[in-house]
Amino acid sequence: MSAGGAVRHLYVHLPFCASRCGYCDFVTVVGRGGQHQAYVTALLAELSLEHEVLAPGLESVFLGGGTPTFTAPGELRRLLHALPPAEEVTVEANPETVTPVVAALLRESGVTRVSLGAQSFQPGLLAVLERRASPADVRRAVYALRDVGFDNISLDLIYGIPGQGAADLDADLSEALALEPEHLSCYELEAKQGTRFTHAHGAELARQAEAMESYFERVVARVTAAGYRWYETANFCRKPQLADGRDLRSRHNLAYWRSRDYLGLGIGAVSTIHGRRWRTKPRLGPYLAALAAGTPPPREVEELSAPVRRSERVLLGLRLDEPLALGTGLDRAVDWSAVERLERLGLVRRGDPASDTLALTKRGRFLGGGVTAELLA
Amino acid sequence: MEQERIRNFSIIAHIDHGKSTLADRILELTGAVTGRQLREQVLDTMELERERGITIKAQAVRVSWRDHELNLIDTPGHVDFTYEVSRSLQACEGAVLVVDAAQGIEAQTVANAYLAIENDLEIVPVVNKIDLPQADPDAAAREIAELVGESPDRALRISAKTGEGVEAVLDAIIERIPPPSGDVTLEAPPRALVFDSAYDQYRGVVAFVRVVDGSFRARDPLRAMAQGTRFEAEEVGFFSPTMSAAEELGAGEVGYVITGLKDVSRLRVGDTLTSERRPAGEPLPGYKDVKPMVFAGLFPTDSDEYPELRDALEKLKLNDASLFYEPETSQALGFGFRCGFLGLLHMEIVRERLEREFDLDLLVTAPNVAYRVATKAGEELEVHNPSEMPREVERIEEPYIKASIIVPKDFVGPVMELNTERRGRFDHMEYLSEERVLLDYELPLGEIVLDYYDQLKSRTKGYASFDYDVLGFREGKLERVDVLIAGEPVDALSLIVHRDGAYARGRQLVDRLREEIPRQFFDVAVQAAIGSRVIARETIKAKRKDVLAKCYGGDITRKRKLLEQQKKGKKRMKQVGSVEVPQEAFLAVLNLDGGKK
Numbered sequence: 001m002s003a004g005g006a007v008r009h010l011y012v013h014l015p016f017c018a019s020r021c022g023y024c025d026f027v028t029v030v031g032r033g034g035q036h037q038a039y040v041t042a043l044l045a046e047l048s049l050e051h052e053v054l055a056p057g058l059e060s061v062f063l064g065g066g067t068p069t070f071t072a073p074g075e076l077r078r079l080l081h082a083l084p085p086a087e088e089v090t091v092e093a094n095p096e097t098v099t100p101v102v103a104a105l106l107r108e109s110g111v112t113r114v115s116l117g118a119q120s121f122q123p124g125l126l127a128v129l130e131r132r133a134s135p136a137d138v139r140r141a142v143y144a145l146r147d148v149g150f151d152n153i154s155l156d157l158i159y160g161i162p163g164q165g166a167a168d169l170d171a172d173l174s175e176a177l178a179l180e181p182e183h184l185s186c187y188e189l190e191a192k193q194g195t196r197f198t199h200a201h202g203a204e205l206a207r208q209a210e211a212m213e214s215y216f217e218r219v220v221a222r223v224t225a226a227g228y229r230w231y232e233t234a235n236f237c238r239k240p241q242l243a244d245g246r247d248l249r250s251r252h253n254l255a256y257w258r259s260r261d262y263l264g265l266g267i268g269a270v271s272t273i274h275g276r277r278w279r280t281k282p283r284l285g286p287y288l289a290a291l292a293a294g295t296p297p298p299r300e301v302e303e304l305s306a307p308v309r310r311s312e313r314v315l316l317g318l319r320l321d322e323p324l325a326l327g328t329g330l331d332r333a334v335d336w337s338a339v340e341r342l343e344r345l346g347l348v349r350r351g352d353p354a355s356d357t358l359a360l361t362k363r364g365r366f367l368g369g370g371v372t373a374e375l376l377a
Numbered sequence: 378m379e380q381e382r383i384r385n386f387s388i389i390a391h392i393d394h395g396k397s398t399l400a401d402r403i404l405e406l407t408g409a410v411t412g413r414q415l416r417e418q419v420l421d422t423m424e425l426e427r428e429r430g431i432t433i434k435a436q437a438v439r440v441s442w443r444d445h446e447l448n449l450i451d452t453p454g455h456v457d458f459t460y461e462v463s464r465s466l467q468a469c470e471g472a473v474l475v476v477d478a479a480q481g482i483e484a485q486t487v488a489n490a491y492l493a494i495e496n497d498l499e500i501v502p503v504v505n506k507i508d509l510p511q512a513d514p515d516a517a518a519r520e521i522a523e524l525v526g527e528s529p530d531r532a533l534r535i536s537a538k539t540g541e542g543v544e545a546v547l548d549a550i551i552e553r554i555p556p557p558s559g560d561v562t563l564e565a566p567p568r569a570l571v572f573d574s575a576y577d578q579y580r581g582v583v584a585f586v587r588v589v590d591g592s593f594r595a596r597d598p599l600r601a602m603a604q605g606t607r608f609e610a611e612e613v614g615f616f617s618p619t620m621s622a623a624e625e626l627g628a629g630e631v632g633y634v635i636t637g638l639k640d641v642s643r644l645r646v647g648d649t650l651t652s653e654r655r656p657a658g659e660p661l662p663g664y665k666d667v668k669p670m671v672f673a674g675l676f677p678t679d680s681d682e683y684p685e686l687r688d689a690l691e692k693l694k695l696n697d698a699s700l701f702y703e704p705e706t707s708q709a710l711g712f713g714f715r716c717g718f719l720g721l722l723h724m725e726i727v728r729e730r731l732e733r734e735f736d737l738d739l740l741v742t743a744p745n746v747a748y749r750v751a752t753k754a755g756e757e758l759e760v761h762n763p764s765e766m767p768r769e770v771e772r773i774e775e776p777y778i779k780a781s782i783i784v785p786k787d788f789v790g791p792v793m794e795l796n797t798e799r800r801g802r803f804d805h806m807e808y809l810s811e812e813r814v815l816l817d818y819e820l821p822l823g824e825i826v827l828d829y830y831d832q833l834k835s836r837t838k839g840y841a842s843f844d845y846d847v848l849g850f851r852e853g854k855l856e857r858v859d860v861l862i863a864g865e866p867v868d869a870l871s872l873i874v875h876r877d878g879a880y881a882r883g884r885q886l887v888d889r890l891r892e893e894i895p896r897q898f899f900d901v902a903v904q905a906a907i908g909s910r911v912i913a914r915e916t917i918k919a920k921r922k923d924v925l926a927k928c929y930g931g932d933i934t935r936k937r938k939l940l941e942q943q944k945k946g947k948k949r950m951k952q953v954g955s956v957e958v959p960q961e962a963f964l965a966v967l968n969l970d971g972g973k974k
Binding site for chain 2: 011187188190213214216217233234253256257262264268269270272277279302308311312315316319341342345347365366367368369370371372373374376
């Protein structure tokens with residue numbers, strides 16, 4: 001199925017969810033149980049339209065959602081078996097969907113890594129987030145995955161939930177660390193203007209904003225103290241010495257942060273290949289119809305100019321804990337007087353002149369957004 | 378026309394008491410304009426004046442009534458133009474004093490009546506708006522009588538709106554106001570008082586004059602005695618109400634002289650014109666070089682508009698000799714001008730004209746007054762900008778005013794309280810009637826320029842009327858308060874305050890800045906200081922996090938745009954040392970008194 005392209009990373013979007021969580025802004029589809037089959041068929045049709053860009057051996061495949069594990073098991077299996085093999089195959093899952101049967105299905109279908117959306121271990125906070133899983137579901141899901149042999153599990157946590165005190169955050173971190181996941185993603189809750197969630201909780205979020213100021217630092221301190229590497233702004237993985245020498249960073253996501261090309265399939269999915277980015281429109285109907293007719297689905301295309309590509313390489317690269325190499329023309333994307341200023345403030349570190357690299361200091365990483373905005377030319 | 382049959386008069390009134398309506402009726406009745414020609418309020422030419430109900434530039438109109446030549450000289454209607462009003466009154470022998478039958482006399486009525494009396498004018502009291510249901514003509518007539526020292530029966534009762542009684546006003550002008558009595562002999566050295574001037578794009582400076590002695594003709598070589606400006610009269614004439622050229626302007630007459638001068642500041646109000654051939658020995662009395670008392674920085678909101686602002690000020694200055702401006706550079710606000718005004722209303726008018734007629738978006742700093750300073754080195758200077766106040770001074774003097782406030786008696790307490798807060802010194806109090814009280818205070822002008830007028834109005838439910846006169850400079854215990862952001866003094870935020878209020882003011886400034894300056898990558902100290910002594914301090918704590926939490930394949934474009942936006946936001950900020958301060962923060966502080974309180 002693979003051809004002679006160079007793209008080594010594939011994203012597949014499975015939009016179906018049992019219900020929509022209040023804070024969610026991903027492309028999701030609720031209550032279309034009858035369309036799972038048609039959708040998977042369409043995905044595979046899209047893959048066959050695009051497969052020529054893919055390299056013979058893929059590094060990573062990532063099934064995101066939605067709730068991929070909510071997809072009808074037969075369809076999920078059909079999809080996984082039809083996708084090209086890769087060194088890392090990740091599937092996102094909501095804890096309540098990971099039964100021993102689903103875990104076994106994933107394992108048998110070549111999945112190497114599962115990313116569980118735990119979000120919190122406090123029932124009250126899960127209710128605020130409108131999550132369906134209970135804390136017990138999270139633990140059960142992890143055990144189910146371990147039982148079938150998964151040795152690369154990632155947990156997602158959200159902090160800054162309305163009503164979440166510092167003690168709640170500590171408890172969440174303790175619960176998560178106790179499950180000994182290989183990987184942790186910790187996100188601050190983003191309350192987007194105009195969402196139902198912000199409408200309901202905006203006042204409370206504003207009230208606790210000052211107290212939550214320190215949560216990010218707290219998360220990093222706790223998780224790194226437990227032997228994890230803070231390898232990206234919001235991502236942690238067990239250090240190799242605690243993981244039989246394995247590098248447990250998400251290979252798929254590293255590809256994004258290193259500005260590699262990737263192909264995305266499914267509604268709302270984004271691809272970036274050869275300086276061209278396109279996003280498939282998020283409506284299910286037109287997607288199914290186009291692919292049923294053997295034509296590409298409706299997409300929005302964005303041409304990335306050379307300066308934009310350079311800026312993106314800087315803004316993505318600086319999210320990582322490894323220095324960004326500037327040699328290949330990237331220095332033009334950077335405002336050097338800003339770098340000097342930021343260096344004086346102890347936020348940015350330049351490598352020695354020979355290596356020509358740029359990295360954020362620890363404090364700089366906490367302020368990564370503002371620092372990056374300032375140092376981009 | 379022989380002087381016996383000339384009458385020169387002004388109409389003086391508080392704002393909205395009906396001066397312009399009466400002027401319109403007079404023009405209509407005397408046939409100077411027909412009803413069809415009459416647009417509302419003929420004398421007010423500028424759009425702005427009509428909206429504000431005030432008159433910036435005086436003009437004079439000649440009408441005939443019962444075989445007499447009447448010259449109606451319009452006076453500027455506001456406190457900031459007291460000197461111009463006094464010159465206009467100087468050009469008359471009498472004044473029609475108009476009082477609203479429902480409102481009674483107001484502070485401005487009193488101030489103008491006193492000015493008229495000082496100029497020896499015959500006053501024709503008129504109670505206007507007797508057609509209003511709430512009119513109380515008897516009470517108004519009693520108040521006027523009290524004010525001018527005549528019997529209430531002498532006050533004419535009219536409705537300028539309906540025209541009722543206006544003929545009687547014209548008759549009274551002829552009967553009661555004396556004719557001019559200048560020297561009409563042929564050899565008399567001519568003298569004329571310049572009571573106003575205007576700039577015409579095509580004809581240069583047009584002087585409005587009252588001939589006192591002798592006569593003036595076109596082609597006469599003339600000289601302005603106080604300023605020494607020489608020019609040839611290109612044309613003389615009068616307004617009726619349109620411009621009509623005349624062969625000559627004789628003693629006692631009022632009219633215009635086209636000077637051909639290109640700059641109004643060369644022919645100031647109050648100067649005396651005379652002939653170069655037969656120059657008068659003495660100028661007419663009363664010329665003053667009026668100096669601006671209130672200063673503020675004007676900056677274009679968009680710094681690219683600086684040249685437009687400069688051109689606009691140049692144009693305004695052509696018509697406004699009392700407007701002063703010079704370039705000012707502020708580290709916070711960029712390039713602009715420090716402008717001097719006669720008073721607050723003058724400032725408002727200039728600002729509105731700049732914004733309206735020249736379509737400029739302006740940022741106006743908090744106004745301050747002129748200070749006279751003696752340095753320790755023995756130097757004397759005048760300071761118009763707090764950031765230029767020397768730090769080592771021997772003595773600072775500030776302008777004082779005499780404020781007259783008229784209020785219903787129930788509000789005497791709140792007004793006294795306000796004046797005490799503003800360092801006022803009580804002078805005296807008078808009952809104008811059973812209900813209304815006149816309060817005289819001496820106050821530092823600096824205490825008036827911020828929000829005094831608004832406070833006065835709000836504490837008296839709008840009933841207070843206010844007028845003032847500049848008394849001169851007096852020493853004050855004043856301090857220069859500087860604001861420092863991260864140790865850097867911010868020029869635009871320096872201010873001069875009285876020692877007793879310095880701490881409170883410094884605290885207020887610092888608190889406000891702390892609210893307005895966004896948190897930075899490092900702690901920022903915001904301080905108010907007198908010299909090297911810090912009187913208030915706050916710290917804006919450094920940001921502890923500023924990250925875009927999630928960033929995967931689908932988010933990159935949006936995150937990039939967010940960062941671009943953040944970058945753009947940073948560019949709009951003003952850099953004070955290493956601190957980024959949004960323009961809004963300066964505005965909030967500069968509007969400290971004007972805005973919220």
